[in-house]
Amino acid sequence: MEKKETTMETDNSIGATTFSDQIPTTFSLSSIFDMSCEGEKGSLGIMDLLGIQDFTPSIFDLLQQPSTLLPPSPPPPLPPTSSLPESSEVLNLPATPNSSSISSSSTEAANDEQTKAVEEEEQEKTKKQLKPKKKNQKRQREPRFAFMTKSEVDHLEDGYRWRKYGQKAVKNSPFPRSYYRCTSATCGVKKRVERSSDDPSIVVTTYEGQHTHPSPVMPRGSSTGISSDSGSYGAAFAMPMQLTQSHFQQQQQQQQPHFHNLPPLNFNSNISSSPTFVQERRFCTSAASFLRDHGLLQDVVPSDMMIKKE
DNA sequence: CGTGTTTGACCCGCGC
DNA sequence: GCGCGGGTCAAACACG
DSSP: OOOHHHHHHHHTOOOOOHHHGGSSSSSSSEEEOOOTOOOOOTTTGGGHHHHHHHHHHHHHHHHHHHHGOOOOOOOEEEEESSOOOGGGGOOSSSTTTTTOOOOHHHHHHHHHOOOOHHHHHHHHHHHSSSSSTTOOOOOOOOOEEEEEEOOOOOSEEEEEESEEEEEOOOOTTTTEEEEEEEETTTTOOEEEEESSSSSSTEEEEEEEEOOOSSSSSTTTTTTOOOOOHHHHHHHHHHHHHHHHHHHHHHHHTOOOTTTTTTOOTTOOOTTTHHHHHHHHHHHHHHHHHHTOOOOOHHHHSSSOOOOOOO
């Protein structure tokens, strides 16, 4: 296709370079939970799943009642998780995000070799039948996590480098959905970014997959950065933290030597005093309920931030 | 030149 | 089986 003058000035094309100028003055992360229940056909209902109508009226009111941030419906029933790769979608159980025993990580590692073999077989088969660029293999679903972020920018800086590989119009929404992929060659993490049609100030970011590498953006993040054992959970959970830190970096125009990828739910006291972080803590509260079964969590999350969701 | 974005085409899964 | 819509690909392009 002949590319004409690219006059696309979509507000979602904000790059990392311009992001710093558009840091939201108010950043309110509202909720996070498993999006694995999101069906292929139902992805359009993200807002519904997220209960954004309930969210919209007053995030702060809701923040006063963390329990209201929980998904309106209980987590989807877990199909028997055999070693089949298709089960990856249901692996986003409340696995320990900050421990190496994360189930999705180990399971995925175990599945990886099996799935690779299967994939190669299928690819070889289908290569002859289909265009090389297309794969006939069953699409595998990584664990997904969605954030609702009150922000003016769509693409939130989360410490990783992303390459946009697609943009689609969303049905019943004036805002497009953008597809990003981690630029690391070995990392297949993707994320989707879309704006709520109900409340344009709300950005829904959905992470899919696990980072297999530390954050490349953070200068000293390798030691405590998000590694394979935290994966997407880490990315997902660290994102608001990083944004918060980035936010304050922008505000204070100074470098913080500890600025790096934080492990999930590793609350850094240096930023915990900020008003924004209070919101982040609320966010993490919601996340805590999400991860309620994991021992290490109690070590880093104050008990009053934990929610029993039964 | 390397990296990231744009965008139309294509594939695939699902509902009817 | 067909159509719709979500998701992905990849060439062309933009930019530093």
